[in-house]
Amino acid sequence: MLDFNHRPKIHEQIGALIDTALRAERDTQPRRNYLGASRLGVACERALQYEYLQTPVDPGRDIPGRVLRVFEVGHVLEELAIRWLRMARFDLYTQKASGGQFGFSVAGGRIQGHVDGVLSGGPAELGMSYPALWECKTMNDQSWRDTVKHGVSKSKPVYAAQMAIYQAYMETSITGISANPALFTAINKDSEEIWFELVPFDGGLAQRMSDRAVRVITATDSQELLPRHATTPTHVECKFCPWQDRCWGST
Numbered sequence: 001m002l003d004f005n006h007r008p009k010i011h012e013q014i015g016a017l018i019d020t021a022l023r024a025e026r027d028t029q030p031r032r033n034y035l036g037a038s039r040l041g042v043a044c045e046r047a048l049q050y051e052y053l054q055t056p057v058d059p060g061r062d063i064p065g066r067v068l069r070v071f072e073v074g075h076v077l078e079e080l081a082i083r084w085l086r087m088a089r090f091d092l093y094t095q096k097a098s099g100g101q102f103g104f105s106v107a108g109g110r111i112q113g114h115v116d117g118v119l120s121g122g123p124a125e126l127g128m129s130y131p132a133l134w135e136c137k138t139m140n141d142q143s144w145r146d147t148v149k150h151g152v153s154k155s156k157p158v159y160a161a162q163m164a165i166y167q168a169y170m171e172t173s174i175t176g177i178s179a180n181p182a183l184f185t186a187i188n189k190d191s192e193e194i195w196f197e198l199v200p201f202d203g204g205l206a207q208r209m210s211d212r213a214v215r216v217i218t219a220t221d222s223q224e225l226l227p228r229h230a231t232t233p234t235h236v237e238c239k240f241c242p243w244q245d246r247c248w249g250s251t
C-alpha cells in the first residue's frame with residue numbers, strides 16, 4: 001500500500017523550489033572581494049576576517065532560503081520608504097547623477113560601502129541640515145521596539161558604526177555629510193510602523209571602525225588570524241557564527 005504520509009506537503013515542495021531558485025540566483029552574483037564597511041561594527045574581528053577572506057562557512061551553515069527571502073523583503077520595503085520620504089517632500093537621492101549607488105572605495109578598493117541614500121533637502125519645518133546620510137533598515141516587531149526604546153546607537157551598534165564610517169568616508173565626495181546628523185529609518189515588518197532618528201556624526205566611532213578595518217586587512221596580509229571575540233564556543237556570538245567549527249578547531 002502506498003504511504004502518502006511521507007510525501008512532502010505542497011507548501012514544502014513549492015517553498016523548496018523557491019529557495020533553490022533563490023540560492024541559484026545568489027550563486028551567480030559576483031562574490032565581494034572587499035571588506036564591507038557596513039559590517040565593521042560586528043562583535044568579532046576574527047569573524048570579520050573570515051568574511052573578508054570569503055572563507056567557506058561550516059557545513060550546514062549556509063544562509064537558509066528563508067533568510068534570502070528576508071533580504072529581498074527588506075529591499076522591497078526600502079523602496080517603499082524611499083517613495084514615502086519623497087512624498088513627504090524630502091529630496092532623497094539613491095543614485096548618483098552618473099548612475100549607480102552612492103558609495104566609497106578606500107584602501108585600494110579593499111574597503112567599500114554603498115549607502116542607501118543621500119538627502120539634499122526636506123521639509124523646512126523640520127529644521128534639518130543637508131546633505132545628510134540616509135540609512136534604512138527593516139526589523140521584526142521585537143527588534144524594532146527595542147530600537148525605538150533605546151535608540152539605534154544602543155540597540156543596534158552595528159548600524160550606528162555603519163553610519164559613522166559611511167559619513168566619514170563619504171565626506172570626500174559629498175562635502176558636509178559628516179557635519180550633519182544622518183537620518184536613520186527603521187520599518188517594523190510586522191506592523192508597518194516607521195521610526196526616524198537623527199544620528200549625529202560620531203567621529204570617535206568612525207575612527208575606531210577605520211582602525212578595525214586596517215587591523216583586519218593588515219593581519220590578513222601577514223596571514224595572521226585575529227583573536228577570538230569570546231573565550232568559549234558557547235558564547236552567543238559563536239553560536240550564530242557560520243565559522244564556529246572552523247574557529248574552534250573542530251574542522
Ligand code: SF4
Nearest residue numbers: 044047228238241247
Ligand atoms: S566562532 Fe566566535 S570567536 Fe570564532 S569567529 Fe565566530 S564569533 Fe568569532
